Amino acid sequence: MDADHVEAGPVPAPVPEIRMYLLFPEHRRRPPAPDQRRQYRHYLAQQMGPMIHALMLMATLCYGAAAVASTLIHSSPIPLLLRLSLLLPLLLVAAAARKARRPRLLSGLALLCVLLLEIGINLNSAGRAPGQPWVIPGLLLPVASSVIWLERWDFAIAMALCALGPLPVLLFGAATSVHIVQYLVYMAIAISLSAVLRAFMARTLFEQFRLERQLREQANTDGLTGLLLRNRFLELARLALGAIHSQQKPVCMLYLDADHFKQLNDDHGHAAGDAALIALAATLRAQTRPGDLIGRIGGEEFALLLPGIDQLQAQQRGERLQLTIRTIQRPDGPLTVSIGIAECRDADEGLEALLARADQAMRKAKREGRDRIVCAAGG
Numbered sequence: 001m002d003a004d005h006v007e008a009g010p011v012p013a014p015v016p017e018i019r020m021y022l023l024f025p026e027h028r029r030r031p032p033a034p035d036q037r038r039q040y041r042h043y044l045a046q047q048m049g050p051m052i053h054a055l056m057l058m059a060t061l062c063y064g065a066a067a068v069a070s071t072l073i074h075s076s077p078i079p080l081l082l083r084l085s086l087l088l089p090l091l092l093v094a095a096a097a098r099k100a101r102r103p104r105l106l107s108g109l110a111l112l113c114v115l116l117l118e119i120g121i122n123l124n125s126a127g128r129a130p131g132q133p134w135v136i137p138g139l140l141l142p143v144a145s146s147v148i149w150l151e152r153w154d155f156a157i158a159m160a161l162c163a164l165g166p167l168p169v170l171l172f173g174a175a176t177s178v179h180i181v182q183y184l185v186y187m188a189i190a191i192s193l194s195a196v197l198r199a200f201m202a203r204t205l206f207e208q209f210r211l212e213r214q215l216r217e218q219a220n221t222d223g224l225t226g227l228l229l230r231n232r233f234l235e236l237a238r239l240a241l242g243a244i245h246s247q248q249k250p251v252c253m254l255y256l257d258a259d260h261f262k263q264l265n266d267d268h269g270h271a272a273g274d275a276a277l278i279a280l281a282a283t284l285r286a287q288t289r290p291g292d293l294i295g296r297i298g299g300e301e302f303a304l305l306l307p308g309i310d311q312l313q314a315q316q317r318g319e320r321l322q323l324t325i326r327t328i329q330r331p332d333g334p335l336t337v338s339i340g341i342a343e344c345r346d347a348d349e350g351l352e353a354l355l356a357r358a359d360q361a362m363r364k365a366k367r368e369g370r371d372r373i374v375c376a377a378g379g
């Protein structure tokens, strides 16, 4: 009966996850937020960067070997040295890809590598009799590179480059219409295969990204209230405090502790206590403004970092919070809280010191009879 007597708010909705809407049509209705897509792109670049670099090096080696081998097999009107001169830009692109961290840059370098290889394929094929061996290098490229494309746009450009790359040899060489049709059929098959491989790779990596994100969120979020856990709150608050100081804005820490919580647990059971905490957290969340940070610091203790407001404004926020929290009904009466407020007036004051002052102020509020707000002196 006890838990039911607490008018608990709904459990906060989990943070929306990124949907693989590009691959799975059922998710198209909820595309991911731009910042989530950015995160995913950076994740991909981080995961695939080393593989892209390795494949570029491999392609450079293969190109060099193919240039030498083709000289042995047939006489080419293009001197070997000129064909081998492509190795230098290819190596430079591979070296740049090793250091590249930005997804767009990585995609651009990979596309440049494909373009250089296509030029190389044309140079190596010049003067060669058309036939099966003539088509093979061009067909390998879309399949071998299928897994490195981070997005749809770079994949589309790469496939277009692969398909159109041999155009000069086709137009100016001795290829007949039969050879051209044969080439088009093989290239269509290679690109289709590449699209399947890329989709599989993208799906696997997205699943991994989603699971890692989920695990991180679970590790940082309190399962009962959905608020940040102490360590994560402190980590984010420390970052926020640094930014607020550099903007020379006021900032307050509000420390909030539910009154007589042990009594609620002892008299009415832990389920009643849990329901009260859920309702309290929902109230805190409902009253936050953008930029505020809330964390569950301990059992029934919560901290709010309030950027851009001074002590007087924080006190007014605290009073409004108190009023709303009183509307949460425990079995033995309204839920009340004691609040300590500390304003950070010294840019040298660290987060821990600010939190400790707010905590002391909250303890003073407890000593003075609970259900009240006390502002810390100094700071």
Ligand SMILES: Nc1nc2c(ncn2[C@@H]2O[C@H](COP(=O)(O)OP(=O)(O)OP(=O)(O)O)[C@@H](O)[C@H]2O)c(=O)[nH]1
Residues within 6 Å of the ligand: 224, 257, 258, 259, 260, 261, 262, 263, 265, 269, 270, 271, 272, 273, 274, 277, 298, 299, 300, 366, 370
């Ligand atoms: N139900 C429930 N109780 C919790 C949870 N975390 C901590 N508590 C309880 O919160 C109570 C805190 O008790 P005290 O620190 O003595 O504080 P209090 O009874 O609120 O007294 P004052 O703070 O002095 O008003 C303890 O009984 C804890 O077991 C939780 O997640 N769920």
